Amino acid sequence: MDSLLNSNRPSVFCPGCSHEQVLHALDQALTSMGLSGEEVVIVSDIGCSGLFDTFFNTHAFHGLHGRALTYATGIKMARPNLKVIVTMGDGGLGIGGAHVLSTCRRNIDLTLLVLNNFNYGMTGGQCSSTTPQDAQVGSGFLNKLEKPLDICQVAGAAGAGYVSRTSTYDKGLVEGIKEAIAFDGFSLVDIWGICPGRYTRRNKLTPKSIEADLAKLPDLSDYKTRNARTEYGRAYRQEAAKLQPAADPVRIEATCTSPEPGRREVVVLGSAGQRIITAGELLCLAGASAGCHAAQKSDYPITVMRGHSVSEIILSDTEIEYTGIENPSVVIALAPEGVNRRKKMLADLSQEALVIKAAGIELPNSPASVIEVDFKAEKIKPQDWALGALAVLAKQNKVLTLDMLKAALKLRFRKAEYDTAIAMVEKAAALP
């Protein structure tokens, strides 16, 4: 095929626009690589570079400003065999900076052509992330204050394996684009060019001056070796192939009998590290092992290793409607951090409620009955107090039975952990 350009949609760039040269260079690169339209997708950004997809007979995806690399990444992960070319201006580089950096770090096999003409051509020639400080642009004095970005150095530092600079006047442009497309990983080509509609009206820029400026910039060849590694998509699939499919969610057979009917609310109050959430989960599993419905809500600060930890559990022989705690039948109080979070609830406990508390914990007055356990004296470590308290509760045949608790341990723990947990439960259940 001679050309992938769409003869029905000739390009519409301003006379003298450097994008026109990139358009033809890209076409020549694609065709000389023997690629057909359906093997290529052009993902275009916003601005004049965003018109690129419309001039080609290839797959095409045109999206939001600065986000072209995000779509391209999704497309490449879905269609690993597709050649994905992204066209973006210096505007897109700025607004989509995070995506440029992350794409470099990922090394996914996309080719990013940066159509760098040092200004926002489409909106009136405002300064972009690559505008020289001495340029006259549509942003008044603002560009004087901001240093332009050398995207190639940035991309190399971010891990891009292929980075090159060129200009639309460079005779090697087609070969350069071909090399970038052929590269197995992320490639970025920074293509300098003229925007006659805006930039060169007020700034002198010639093929010669561009060539001279490019020659002054640091060499980039080192990045190829320094950043060489497996392409992201292939590496992803290699890693994924090592994984085992997730096991089907466990169905809990009802092998035990619940000691009480109706809805039972349990609140466990403790601190970080006391395995409060695990205790709540165990209580739910225990309930399910007796065919009960269960619900658990947890409350802890973002600092998971410090502060309160509260777990609210509901067991019921009918489906659980409201998941809040209204009238707890049991409160397990193991640390002041948790107790302080539920002072009002503790003061409002009914006469029928049972509190199991660790020795030394102060509680607001209430008519609830209290069992105090001196875990410390029994040489039980704080991380086992919650499980110990569940064993004490089970021994009372309130909310759960020892059989239910043991069934829960079996569901939750592997062999070694299970043996330790069972020993703990038996020790706590034997407490006077």
Next chain:
Amino acid sequence: MGLTLMEGNEAIGWGALAAGCNFFAGYPITPATTIYNTMLKLLPPTGGVCLQGEDEIASIGFCLGAAMSGMKTMTATSGPGISLYSEQISFAIGSEIPIVIVDVQRLGPSTGSATKGADGDIQFLQWGSSGGLPVIVLAPVDVKDCYVLTMQAFNLAEQYRCPVFLAANKEVSMTRETIDLDGLDLPLITGRKSADADQPFIPFGVKGDQRVPDFLPIGGKRLVRQTSSTHGADGYITTDPGQIARMQERLDTKLKETVPAFTYYDEYLVPGADTLVIAYGVTARAAMAAVKRMHQSSKKASLLILKTLWPVPEQLILEKAAPYKRVVMAEMNLGQYVRELQRLLTDKKIDFLGQMNGELIKPGQIQEVIQNG
């Protein structure tokens, strides 16, 4: 068959897998993170893709690219992430890209409270995108809904080629509950309609009264165009007012006129009641407890639980509210969905109960409003 103990977010993940989801991308945010964790466990080992974007904008961007390449995609976030998704959501609406977007709502505004629930994004989900076109929003009540409505969400996204939101809430998503997975009433899985092989492919072309264009993937044997710009049927920019108007109207009616086909709801009818409580999401559970507790009292109320929130299922609401004099709406915000009821039910007395303090609305609060009407 036994019960399974599962968090709402895990159920969303398993429901997505059951619906055929094979691409997920997200950015960690409480209370949505466990959806991402679940997808990371489920997808890569079975040939799917799960990515963590550098931000929310990238995460949904990955999904849009993958969706147009033929994958079934989902992303999940909370209010702050929905804000960042906004521009991409408009893109998905206008350019008819199927995607499921989970908003595990947390107390806002802004950064708000990461671990407190709310239903504060209910109007935002419909209106938080440019252009003002309809979207589909489904609201799960419990872990079971998390599973089943996620499947429905995928079906609808595929069938109507549009973003479908799951308006979850921390209180549903991060609550662990028992679920009878084998007893679920699951929908059949539907996919996108592929374009006929023997006809020229017109990316946004429709024939006759067809509302949704046929699909072909980017990267397939026939060339596909996708664009966020105002386009004609051929996927190229157009400035023709006639073409533009037809496209806009189709995007508007393809969901608004078909909402009866995907109006999901539950109800609890109490004979002799003169009040209808309307609720959605986790608040519907408190409302259920409230109406059941008042079943034997002199002041009785029935309950309508809306699971399809947008487009507003007007026909259902009008029909279900018709026998009642009074409507009570309870929601975890300061008055959002009640506006739709006020707009529709002009001949009813509407009492509103709203709360925005990070706590669940209690059954007793709803009982009080029913009682004092």
